[in-house]
Amino acid sequence: MGGVVVVAPQTGNIGFLARLQDSPTRWIVYGIITGLASGLVAVLFLFALELAGQLTFGLLAQLPQPSPPGDAIVHLEGVGEGEPRRWLFFLLPVVGGLLSGLVVYRFAPEAEGHGTDEVLRAFHQRRGVIRARVPLVKGIATIFTLAGGGSAGKEGPIMQIGAGIGSFLATRLGLSARDRRILLLAGAAGGLGAIFRAPLGSALTAIEVLYREDFESDALIPCVISSVTAYVLFILLVGGQRIFAVPQLPLLTPLEVPGYLLLAGVAVPVGWGYIRLFYATRDRIFRKLPLPRPLRPMLGGLGVGLIGLQFPQAYGAGWGYIQQALDGQLLIQTMAWVVLAKIVATSLTIGSGGSGGVFGPTLFIGGMLGGVIGYGGELIAPALFPHPSAYVLVGMASFFAGVASAPIGAMLMVTEMTGGYTLLPPLMLVSVVSIVLMRRFSIYENQVQDRFHSPAHIADLTINVLEEMKVADVFQPTSDVPTVTPATGFEALRGLILTSREATVPVVDPNGRLVGLLTAEQLRPVMDEHQLDRFVVAGDICAPPFSLQRDDDLYRAHELFRASGCPQIPVMEEGVGGNPPCIIGMLDYRDMMRAYGRELARRREN
Template sequence: MASISANSPPRRLADHSADYRMLLLAAMAIVAGTGGAIGAWVLLKLIALATNLFWYGRLSADSTDIVSDSIALIVIVPVAGGLIVGLMARFGSDKIRGHGIPEAIETILFGESRLSPKVALLKPISSAVSIGSGGPFGAEGPIIMTGGAIGSLFAQMFRLSAAERKTLLVAGATAGMTGIFGTPIAAVMLAVEVLLFEWKPRSFVPVVVAVLVSLAWRPLLIGGGPMFPFAAPTPPGSSAVAIAAGLGLATGVLAALLSVLLYAVEDGFHRLPVHWMWWPAIGAVGVALGGLVNVHVLGAGYGNIQALLDGNVAVRLVVALLVIKAAVWLVALGSGTSGGILAPLLIIGGAAGFLFGQVLPGDPGFWAMVGMAGIMSGAMRAPLTGALFAAELTNHMGALPETIAASATAYAVSVLMMRRSILTEKIARRGRHILQEYSIDALEFQQAGQLMTRDPATLPGDMTIGDAVRFFEQQAEHRSYPVVDPAERLVGLVSRTDALRWQIAKRSEGRLAEALSDASTQYAFPDTPCGQVADMMVESGVGRVPIVDHESRRVVGIISRQDLLKVRSGQKRVEKARSRGKRRPAIDNPRLR
């Protein structure tokens, strides 16, 4: 079993290379950020190329809107695009289906952050075909998947852990989002609220590096400045924040309704007696019908967003845009085609805000921006991302109080009305529940001295092996015991397994301390975080860890698996138990006395 010298130096209980790894990942994030920015540029060019080919029959990568009065084109082009996407998904990779963010989350949490070269190649192409042929999507979901694939592929070239690959995957994804929209702060918050599932320097710093690198590339590749600038000022008076919160309430309800309808449509497609390869083409029929009513619902619709913010669009057209855009987006996305959700949500939320703005003080364009923040937050369960995204996208950072009010209210409504966000519901339907809540790990902020059983039973090192075997046969209450020298200093740990081995070997002579020859006994100090103690148990397979004094090396306590489990139950009790007045701290910390 295990033994240590009484005078041995303290074992290093923490990985002090974490700072080095953070710096290494930050350096690698420069490449991921560059790749994300270039990926954004390529995606935009592919969308423009597909749009020109499908609608105007010309080979050009210049950005253009879909404006057509040809009934034949409006009917045929979306269906053709849907058919192409279905074929690419069937014979290329089914990972290109959907809007990209749930697939990225699933890869992060369940796929060790490994994306294939197929995804990196096919996702932007399929999204360009889908959007260019009239699909009512934006480029943000595809670029998150594409940028993530670039970061993941780069990470797979090196010997990295799954957590480190995740960092570079998210770095590439957020760099791509920054390249498209020029919203670095919102991109970082998207990483924190939606993609990383942690808050650590190891992941946060590289993501920020990648985002800033992408932002530096953006003026050279795509162009500088806000994507949707507009001049509407913040309404005067102190009531704007309260009104924004009310608008957040409305957009939160709308976001919940959209999520319910989306998955109802998806369920409908699953009931069709045809292979899912044909679903995008079938969904494109609904897109074509919507295009016949209002051609402006086709494509990403960035021009519609700008028109809503500028306030130069008729109310009846906004109503049509709100209803028809929502309908065709739900049908197309429910069919499993390739495209994003941000641009449609911005249009739908912006249209709702614009309509409310007809009776609210100030410019309707300002309330369109607030509506965008609210619906994005309500749908994605990312309130800080929604608030910052709307403000950065329009260069209205002064409107942050209003956007955060709308985002927080919409978020609260979404939590009350929906079990999951529009993103995580898709993953849950595959049997994988994801909780988008962060909380403190009680094991990480408690120390071993607070949790240990003091003055534990020990065995003397000069005990004979025969006596030790008889002790485990007749008296032992635990599976293992610390072995100490005459000064109560730790020598090692003896277990019931050791006693059984000695019994089988009919070994009874010799001292216990001499039989423990392995020098790898896990031990901790009173100030060791309990999380590290739990890691020791996992690594060693031993369910009890001795706690020794820093100076004397005397055994002062012991921690078992059961002690660690009690921490979790105590944390649950603190969250749920309600009382009045003063009470003792839930954790008996001697330092608090």
């Protein structure tokens, strides 16, 4: 039932809200409702997370982790007053990983890993649908992960939780797929706006992180309304203190520019290594382990525990240590080692299937990297690095901008979180350099290049471009198309599929008429079933026939590809002298999309 959208009966208040669909003010109302729901959930989530962390690290292990001023909302008696239990401190990530894995893979496997990427997947590939149970499962699993010391962030999960709320509301209201996607982003913006206390930057991040080179501009107004609403509700319930306490910083001077450029130059290779190690850990280690998936986060937690014995800063979200870096309380060599430790610990936690986010760890790594440059530069050339704490903040935003291809939202979020608006010039400088040099890489694998590469906007590209392009412009005519008859046996089909360059084989009757299509994808699951050789023939298993003409437009071709599931479709030409139409070539889906990309590039240049 994960991908099925159920439209509830429109009665009572739900019916009233649904009737707003044709009203120009509907996004104001929907945005406010989504913001209230996501803001309230963000308050509960942060409170539960802080309480769980105080219980595990503060009372059980007696080794409390620091929190930044704006997140220190829970205070328990007896925290840190007893004898430290380092053995328990080491085992906490193992237990947290085990509990998280059991919850996720039992109730909602899509809640594994980092939440932001799942939001992108839901937007681009699932028509904005997130199962109703996912927000609850994601919240519980993330609490287990972070309260156990897993190296992850709370920001990605709250983004997924808020997006799930928006998707649920849209489904209940019976909204279209387009509107459900917009409400999904509005929920994500609301969750971020509350947890970061940064409404404008969160709204822009929600519409920016979908693409490497574009924005989802249609969702801007609902995202701003939802984010501001959630932010207001959060500060009413929790308070308006900013997350970090930051000293007043003066405007940028020309002497400081080389230092910030140095930060950008260091951030790029570190970001590239971070992305490579993150996915290598997931794909080459944990996905190949002969271990049940629910147990893999426990193994990742074991690695995090070993790292934490030497570098406790790698545990959890670690934002309290960012405050210490801002205050100049961390040694330069400590921050340098913590950058590496955090990269490895995050790769182990999320790569093993633990539930959390990479949003927060990415900001943490950037902050520590900025601290190394800022405080290290102050020792060598104090005149060029007069305000080393500023490098911590600039490093946070610029590093995230580089690895996530989302510079504008990150810059505004950091300035809102800290009140450091005088940092905008160096933030822009370092972020632009980072994103230009890292444009081809992203920590989010479901991020696409722009709207035209998203299935969510397939209607836009087909109407505007594909209808104007013809099959004759793309396919290569040939008289050498391999075919089979309905009586061709399974053994011959297997041999043809294995030796042919084509992924689709037309089935033609003795009179030359196209009667069906066979694909390698159809045969692959039973390719080794040799008992089928004696009694299965092509006519038994072929799919219905689909074909195109030279003068058909590529929009029709795209619809046939979608309906048939075939990677190639025959192109037919009318026969001569009463003969049936004959096959003159095959149109390949990949060739069609490459031609579409070239046409888009040509139009952009013009």
